[in-house]
Amino acid sequence: MQNIYSSRPHAAITAIGGYVPQGRRTNFDLEQVCDTSDEWIVKRTGIKERRILEQGLATSDMAVMAIQDLCTRYAKDIADVDAIIVATSTPDVLMPATANIIARKLGLKNVWAFDMNAACSGFLYALDMGASLVETERYKNVLIVGADNISAFVDIHDRSTNILFGDGAGVIWLEPSAEAGVMDAFMQSNGDGREFLNIEGGGSLYPTSQETPDDERRYLRQDGKVVFKQAVQSMSNACKHILDRNQLGIEQVNWLVPHQANKRIIDAVGKEINIQEEKTLTNIAYRGNTIAATIPLCIWENIKLIQKGDLLMLTAFGAGFSWGASLLRWMI
Template sequence: MITRLQAAITAVGGFVPNNILDNTSLEKMVDTSDAWIISRTGIKERRIADADMATSDMAALSVKNLLDNSGVNPEDIELLILATSTPDHVLNPAAALVCEKAGLKNAWGFDLNAACSGFLYALSVGASFIESGKYSKVLVVGADKMSAIVNYEDRNTCVLFGDGAGAVLLGPGTEGAGLQDSFLKSDGHGAQFLSVPAGGSAHPASTATIEEKKHFVQQDGRTVFKNAINGMTAACKEILQRNSLAVADIDWIVPHQANMRIIQAVGEHLSVPIEKIKVNINRYGNTTAATLPLCLWDFHKDFKPGDKILLTAFGAGFTWGSSYLVWGSLMN
């Protein structure tokens, strides 16, 4: 019998800026209130990067945190995949800058944009390099500086987002640990409901696009809300069915941190008690591609070897999916 090599998470790291933007501060910026934000989103505060801190800086700091925690030599890293919707520049891949800033002298890297589902997509891609036997140390990073594309005059979006980065190191799994399965989907019809309308090749930057504030996030909140619940719930059910798992078999669910009401609804649809769902949206807000790895970094001490974990996300595009992994022993 041929045993398939599996990619396991062997180390985790994270970074969030020191600057805290709490709801009380937002009350002074837009027509909103702390009570309204908490009741609608579950967010109490979010971290905001300094003006001179780019996505690559946060990603590099999350990688350095991982390397410090694990004792891994940066020169041993072979590949870095950066999930982000907010690269430093339109043309240059931010992953190359992360490799330089984190001292990954022997690694190559590339960016992957799947919005809030980016980390799930990148995790699957990174796992493939481990499973093929080509590499033994692959970094998967989710990082976004959402404050760079948020309009702080739009109360419907500015309350949601924060900045941050999270990283995981993938290596060959032992004793059954590792990524077991992924179910990933996309639907371009959803692009109209959550996007940054200008700045790309379809609508290049112009005086008009700047004046019309089309370089900021715009969304149809109701449509995104409904599709996020349906998409993540369906993806989790598909993973459970494909792997002959009952909900009771799952030890933890780590969902994308977009909105507490979405997280609660997905849990209810799956009949999962809230105690099994990892949540840190109250402290960080929606950090887009960084939410899942930041949760893994925040809560890794709660995960025991052998724990069965479901990751799930939904984002612009539309993009969504779920991954099932068995937790192993970390280096840190």
Template sequence: MNTKMNAAITAVGGYVPQTILDNATLEKMVDTSDEWIITRTGIKERRILEPGKATSDMAAFAIQNLLENSGVDPEEIEVLILATSTPDTILSPTAPLACVKAGLKNAWGFDLNAACSGFLYALSVAASLVESGRHKKVLLVGADKMSAIVNYEDRNTCVLFGDGAGAVLLEPAQDGTGVLDTVYKSDGSGIQFLSVPAGGSAEGTGQQTLDEKRHYVQQDGRTVFKNAINGMTTASNELLQKLSLTTETIDWVVPHQANLRIIDSVGQNLGIPKQKIKVNIERYGNTTAATLPLCLWDFHNDFKPGDKILLTAFGAGFTWGSTCVVWGDLRNNN
């Protein structure tokens, strides 16, 4: 009897910059307060990448952390998928550069942009490469230098975002662990509510766009808030129904870390107790494609083989969805 080949997460890694931007510092930069930020978002501090460093550097650091923890030879890595909304440059993909910086001499790589859902979408792509039998070691990294596209004069957005990177290694498994199934959605009309308007092919760079600061994140927070709660809730319920699972059979929920009130609302809608929901937003803020893998990195010692983990995210585009993973044994030494 043949057992289905799954793609299992066998190692995790992460990186956050040393520089901390806390709420007290933001109080001196814009008209806001620590109490307001914590009450509205749940964020106490976020990490900011040092000048001269880019998304590729954070990705490489996260990869190196994973390789050091797991003992995997970097030359064994075959593919790198980099989920990011903040590539080093517009034309050249960042993944091949991250391969060079991390010493992945035999890997080919490419970028995938689905905003805050990027890691989730890329997880399905990476899993497919393993499940097909074409590749045995696929690295997936979520990394974003959000400080590069945040306007630190806009109090509505600058309090939300931080920089960071998380990495997972996917390998074949036939023991029932790995990625079980997914439900992904998108709605292109959402671009009007959350985007960086200028700098792409629709609206290039010019003095007017620079003066109007249209190269920074612009968001209709109320609309995004409502859609995020509804999107993650409905996608998760659809996935559980698809897998004939109930919320009681889910051991952990790892949600996108955009806003603590969104996380709490999704948990309440799903009927999942807070102690099952992993949250680190208070330390990192919204690191976009990095939030999910950073949670897996932060909390991997809490996950036991056989645990069912529900991952869910919502991002610009709009993009959203949910994935269910059965946790396996990690190669990680710590």
């Protein structure tokens, strides 16, 4: 009996795009609103500035501009898209899904479009799901978007968060391939991190109201020490697991693309998995933590370094806690 799975295609990334807002929030800007300094921020995070979306625009606007960038760079026809998965923690509105809004703005009438919220791990979660859609042949051209307007939820006076977060959007195009592009993924979550990293306001438990417009729950809050420790441990373990499962040594990985949360976390993960420092891609210094957008934006901004056939290992950690790692062969 013929194995029906043997002829199924692989999923490969065939295009990538990105967008970052024009507005900048520098460390010197933050010195004016809270007790901090450029030297202190750079030493603790590696961040010098972050991009901030202008008022009146939302997550969907950045996503659309990233998709348009992709289509222009790689001569892709947006009409070919049959599925859009948007990883975001900052949807335009609670409903409908931001993916639906993006489809409308792109003029797509018959497309499967939905959001996925796994915080900073969202892009990896969405990438794995999108690859599965392609591999099962249910969909042929899938856009995976990572986009967050997180500055809208940052208390500008809170030094534990205002130094870290910025806005942006990244997107990749997945389609069938005879060769393995997206090779493997390992995703985990446990729910243990709710109290340490969250935005509590705006949901069904703490809905926004006219009576409490300044409710502190509407802001992003985190316990940096707990998050730091968990992020390093979880991302390192996920990378080791996926290497072991694929019988690969770290020396075979051309590029590590970690979630851009904090330069010290990035360095600690690299040291823990014993990868050469020059093999780790970063863009955190001038972008900050853009939540679900960090990994696609980091690849997009370092694209000239990556060669066709290179082996990339992606890893992320976010609220939940949620974390994971992906392994892919670069096919562009």
